[in-house]
Amino acid sequence: MIPAAFRAAEPSQQAFVDWACTSALERLGFATPGELARFWGLVTPAEASAWAVANRGAAALPARLEGAGGNGARQLLARPDLPELLRALPPPPARLRALNPFDPLLRDRARLARLFGFDYRIEVFVPAQKRQWGYYVFPLLERDRLIGRLDMKAARAAGTLEVTRLWLEPGVRASRGRLRRLEAELERVRRFAGLERVRFGEGALKDGR
Numbered sequence: 388m389i390p391a392a393f394r395a396a397e398p399s400q401q402a403f404v405d406w407a408c409t410s411a412l413e414r415l416g417f418a419t420p421g422e423l424a425r426f427w428g429l430v431t432p433a434e435a436s437a438w439a440v441a442n443r444g445a446a447a448l449p450a451r452l453e454g455a456g457g458n459g460a461r462q463l464l465a466r467p468d469l470p471e472l473l474r475a476l477p478p479p480p481a482r483l484r485a486l487n488p489f490d491p492l493l494r495d496r497a498r499l500a501r502l503f504g505f506d507y508r509i510e511v512f513v514p515a516q517k518r519q520w521g522y523y524v525f526p527l528l529e530r531d532r533l534i535g536r537l538d539m540k541a542a543r544a545a546g547t548l549e550v551t552r553l554w555l556e557p558g559v560r561a562s563r564g565r566l567r568r569l570e571a572e573l574e575r576v577r578r579f580a581g582l583e584r585v586r587f588g589e590g591a592l593k594d595g596r
Contacts, residue, residue: 404430408438409446414491416472417450417465422498439464455504483568485525485537485576493526505533505556521551529568534559539573546583548576550591561592 398406411426412418418426424435443449447464454461466472486493488509493499500506507526510518521538528534535555542549550573555561573585 404434404438405442408435408442412447412464412466416469417452417463418498419461419463422495423464425495454501461501479530481530481568483534483565483572484528485539485572486528488523488525490526492528499533503533507533507536520554527569529565534565537569539576541580541582542586543582547586548573548580548582548584550585550587552588552590553592566592 407427407430408423411423415422415426420435420439421432423439424430424432430438439447443464446467448467448469450463450465450469451460452463493507496506496508505526510520510524511522515522520536523540524536524538526533526536533556535553537553538551540549540551541547553561553569559565570585577583577585
């Protein structure tokens, strides 16, 4: 089914590595060689490291990043136009957003923890008695911070979005304004899911912990 001209145009391994690393860096903005390798899962860390050495200063600028909580600067690579992109970024929106557990922001757990100080994994494959949070828990993004996680599900027979529990990160308060933003986001999710109402379980918002 694939025309011969396309089959004959198969790239070399080096060209493939170059595409995989370049396209990963374009999407990530900045990354370590290990993060470049993990982005597509198509090249090895050794291949990504060799690409980084060969392209440092041209396709990839050397950079240093200090992660959340001041846990030490880390050497990495940045796309050449990153400074211009950062200057052009608008301020993050004030709304609170529930992130799907498969959101690209969450896909690399180690990177997420380093950048945001937020340790997250989806627990759908974890036995119920061993879960720390819940079956399908949504991280909560507010401006440029991950402030907590929310356990909710669609009870379609009842036409309700069931909110089971809210956990806020240490130092994050369940203020009146924050809860209003959460309610606005739940209303958006309710409409998207085609449900009739939002229902909070008993104690779901008791103290956010």
